[in-house]
Amino acid sequence: xxxxxxxxxxxxxxxxxxxxxxxxxxxxxxxxxxxxxxxxxxxxxxxxxxxxxxxxxxxxxxxxxxxxxxxxxxxxxxxxxxxxxxxxxxxxxxxxxxxxxxxxxxxxxxxxxxxxxxxxxxxxxxxxxxxxx
Amino acid sequence: xxxxxxxxxxxxxxxxxxxxxxxxxxxxxxxxxxxxxxxxxxxxxxxxxxxxxxxxxxxxxxxxxxxxxxxxxxxxxxxxxxxxxxxxxxxxxxxxxxxxxxxxxxxxxxxxxxxxxxxxxxxxxxxxxxxxxxxxxxxxxxxxxxxxxxxxxxxxxxxxxxxxxxxxxxxxxxxxxxxxxxxxxxxxxxxxxxxxxxxxxxxxxxxxxxxxxxxxxxxxxxxxxxxxxxxxxxxxxxxxxxxxxxxxxxxxxxxxxxxxxxxxxxxxxxxxxxxxxxxxxxxxxxxxxxxxxxxxxxxxxxxxxxxxxxxxxxxxxxxxxxxxxxxxxxxxxxx
Ligand SMILES: Nc1ncnc2c1ncn2[C@@H]1O[C@H](COP(=O)(O)OP(=O)(O)OP(=O)(O)O)[C@@H](O)[C@H]1O
Ligand SMILES: [Mg+2]
Numbered sequence: 001x002x003x004x005x006x007x008x009x010x011x012x013x014x015x016x017x018x019x020x021x022x023x024x025x026x027x028x029x030x031x032x033x034x035x036x037x038x039x040x041x042x043x044x045x046x047x048x049x050x051x052x053x054x055x056x057x058x059x060x061x062x063x064x065x066x067x068x069x070x071x072x073x074x075x076x077x078x079x080x081x082x083x084x085x086x087x088x089x090x091x092x093x094x095x096x097x098x099x100x101x102x103x104x105x106x107x108x109x110x111x112x113x114x115x116x117x118x119x120x121x122x123x124x125x126x127x128x129x130x131x132x133x
Numbered sequence: 134x135x136x137x138x139x140x141x142x143x144x145x146x147x148x149x150x151x152x153x154x155x156x157x158x159x160x161x162x163x164x165x166x167x168x169x170x171x172x173x174x175x176x177x178x179x180x181x182x183x184x185x186x187x188x189x190x191x192x193x194x195x196x197x198x199x200x201x202x203x204x205x206x207x208x209x210x211x212x213x214x215x216x217x218x219x220x221x222x223x224x225x226x227x228x229x230x231x232x233x234x235x236x237x238x239x240x241x242x243x244x245x246x247x248x249x250x251x252x253x254x255x256x257x258x259x260x261x262x263x264x265x266x267x268x269x270x271x272x273x274x275x276x277x278x279x280x281x282x283x284x285x286x287x288x289x290x291x292x293x294x295x296x297x298x299x300x301x302x303x304x305x306x307x308x309x310x311x312x313x314x315x316x317x318x319x320x321x322x323x324x325x326x327x328x329x330x331x332x333x334x335x336x337x338x339x340x341x342x343x344x345x346x347x348x349x350x351x352x353x354x355x356x357x358x359x360x361x362x363x364x365x366x367x368x369x370x371x372x373x374x375x376x377x378x379x380x381x382x383x384x385x386x387x388x389x390x391x392x393x394x395x396x397x398x399x400x401x402x403x404x405x406x407x408x409x410x411x412x413x414x415x416x417x418x419x420x421x422x423x424x425x426x427x428x429x430x431x432x433x434x435x436x437x438x439x440x441x442x443x444x445x446x447x448x449x450x451x452x453x454x455x456x457x458x459x460x461x462x463x464x465x466x467x468x
Contacts, residue, residue, distance in 0.1 A: 033204065034182040037211045092223050100212065101219030109218050 003062065004075075007047075010056035015047040018059040025061045026072055030132060039072060039130055042107045046076040046126055049104075054080020054124065064129050071112070071131035082120040090116075140175070145187045152191075174221060178214035181207055238267045238296040245303050250276040254346055254468045258436030260444045261460040270406045270460040271299050273306065275313065282313055282343045285404045285460060287358065290335035298331055302339075316341045316354035317391040320378065324356065324389075327382035337381040340404055349396045349466060354389040356381045359407040362425060364432070366399030371425045374402070401436075402464040403428065408457035409443075414450045428463075436463040 005025070007018040022043040026036045043059060050057040057078025064073040083089055095103030104126075108114040111128040118124040147166055151159035170180060185203045188195065249259045261270055271286040286302060288295045305326040312319040319341055327337055340361065342353030355376025363372045378389040396402065405424075412419040424443070431442040440461045448455065 032182070033185070033207060034178055034211075037178070037204075037207050038214070040208075041211045041215065092219050092226070101215035101217065102212065105222075106215045106219060109222065110215070 004060045005062070006058050006060040008056065008058050009047050009050045009078075012051065015044055015051060018043050018047045018061075021059070022061050022072070022074065025063065029063060029070060029072055031072070031130075035130065038110050039074075041102075042110055042128060042130075043074055045102055045104070045107050046074060046128070050076060050078045050080070054078035056080075057123075064131075066131075069131045071129050073127065073129045074111075076126045076128075077123065078125075079123040082122055082124055083116075083118040084120055086116055086118055136173075140170070140173070141183050141186065144180075144183050145190070148184075148187055149191070176214040176217045178207065178210040181210050234293060235266045238293060241296050241300060242268055245271065245273075245299055247273045247275070250274050250281060252276060252281050252344075252346060254349075254466060255281070255344070256436040256463075256465040256467045258438070258440040258463045258465075259461075260440040261458070262444065262455065263458050264408070264455040267296065268458050269295055270408065270458040271302065272460055272462060273303060275306075279347050280314070280343055280345050282341070283404065283462065283464070284339060284341045285358065285406065285462060286337055286339040287406045287408075287458070287460075288335065288337050290332075294332065294335060298327075298335060298337065301326070301330060302337065314343060315391070316343055316352050317389040320354050320356050320381070320389040321387070324379075324381045324387050325385055328385045331382050333382075335382070338407075339381055340376060342402070342404070344396070344402070344464065351394045351396050351402055352391055353394075354378060354391050356387075356389065359405055359410060361405060362401075362403040362428070363394055364401035364403065364428075365397075366401075367397060371403075371429070373421075396466050398466055398468070400466050401432070404460075404462040404464075406458060406460040408455075408459040409447070409461050411457055412447050412451055413456060415452075419447065419450070436465050439463055 005021055007014055007021055009015065009018060019040045023036055023040050026039045031039065047059050050059070057076065057080065060075040062073050062075070064071045088094055090105055090108065092105050094105075104116070107128060111130045113129040115127045116124070143166065147159065147162055151163065185207070189200070246261070249257055259272065261268060261272060263269070269288045269290070271284070271288060273284045275282045284306060288298055290298065302323065305323055306319070309319055309322050312322055320339065323339070331337070338356055338358040340353060340355045340358040342351055344351050353374070353376060356378045357380035358376070360376065361374040363374045364370070365372065376390070376392055379387045394402070410419060410421055410424060427443045427446050428439060431439045434442065440463055443461060444459060447459070
């Protein structure tokens with residue numbers, strides 16, 4: 001059941017492919033229009049970070065299941081420089097775009113589960129899940 | 134039916150009513166409704182999506198292109214949803230911070246305020262009431278075997294900086310034990326500390342005095358502080374206790390002058406903050422004479438009762454709306 005589809009991210013067009021992948025999966029799982037759009041936005045944010053800060057990496061999407069709930073899981077991984085101060089990065093208003101509510105805190109707020117693991121010099125992994133209501 | 138369904142239903146009704154009559158009333162209802170949506174923290178992209186589903190229901194014959202165009206609009210609106218959610222969380226955070234600051238500031242203040250000492254031969258009354266949570270007035274007593282010193286200060290500034298400033302003053306005073314006996318030197322030293330450490334837009338006025346309980350002499354000096362009163366029992370007369378001197382922290386070179394008063398049986402030293410004299414009533418500012426009249430009317434009572442009565446009276450005159458911090462201290466020689 002847990003089939004994973006992945007997209008390599010190394011340029012801006014790959015961000016679009018990652019979005020497409022996520023949208024298809026979200027639609028299949030039965031997410032409504034708004035949630036589909038939100039999930040793709042979250043994917044965009046994660047993919048754009050990979051493209052901008054790590055150079056390349058990948059976005060994987062899979063169907064998730066937990067205690068009878070069904071949902072969509074985004075796994076973003078890269079072998080880039082990593083994030084030094086995760087706590088700071090997760091603060092509202094820290095992003096370079098500043099105050100648009102986007103960036104990692106925005107993704108976290110939007111998704112139901114959010115996990116970030118980053119090691120300076122070796123890379124970053126972010127796993128975010130949204131459950132169907 | 135879930136809350137969400139109820140909202141969509143209500144939205145549909147309001148929209149239908151508007152489409153039928155295009156009345157201002159219907160628009161007004163829409164505006165009212167938006168308040169409710171905001172109250173329930175419904176984000177703008179959700180509203181758009183509700184609107185679209187209602188449209189699908191009301192106009193099933195909409196062209197495919199029109200339908201698709203809403204998907205595009207939705208995508209654009211998602212960003213507003215993100216921004217809205219950030220706004221919500223920042224607002225919650227801000228409220229938390231504000232109340233934390235308030236608690237911290239008033240806690241700190243409680244720690245800094247000294248107890249009123251019991252001194253043989255003196256009857257002391259103190260009333261200090263903040264206008265808001267944080268009191269900008271500060272008083273401090275230090276007692277030893279032959280004297281008691283009193284500082285009354287007004288810190289013009291708010292919140293954390295004022296609270297920090299207050300603790301700086303307390304610790305600076307504690308660290309100047311040699312000057313405790315010489316009010317003018319104490320103010321000069323304190324002035325230097327304040328001048329070096331406090332932001333220029335914060336001011337501190339202070340009256341510092343030392344009561345010699347053996348000799349019954351009161352030595353004092355003032356730094357731009359509201360003058361107190363001295364009640365001379367032998368003449369049954371109140372005098373202003375002027376003390377010339379610049380506000381603390383303005384100039385490093387400021388010198389202060391020491392004054393001396395002989396205190397006889399029944400005499401009273403009255404120290405206050407400008408919150409007492411700048412009480413604003415329906416008839417304008419209270420005059421210093423009126424404060425004197427109030428004290429006179431109650432002065433047969435113990436000192437604590439006098440300050441309480443004066444406060445109650447002034448509070449009543451201001452219709453129970455304190456505009457400035459209030460501090461009134463009375464020392465009365467009783468033996
Ligand atoms: N995959 C990553 N590898 C290394 N650093 C990253 C990665 N993702 C994020 N960062 C760091 O975390 C910071 C915050 O990221 P976030 O996406 O929240 O904001 P942003 O990219 O700066 O601005 P925005 O996304 O709002 O345009 C980035 O500026 C970057 O320094
Ligand atoms: Mg980013």
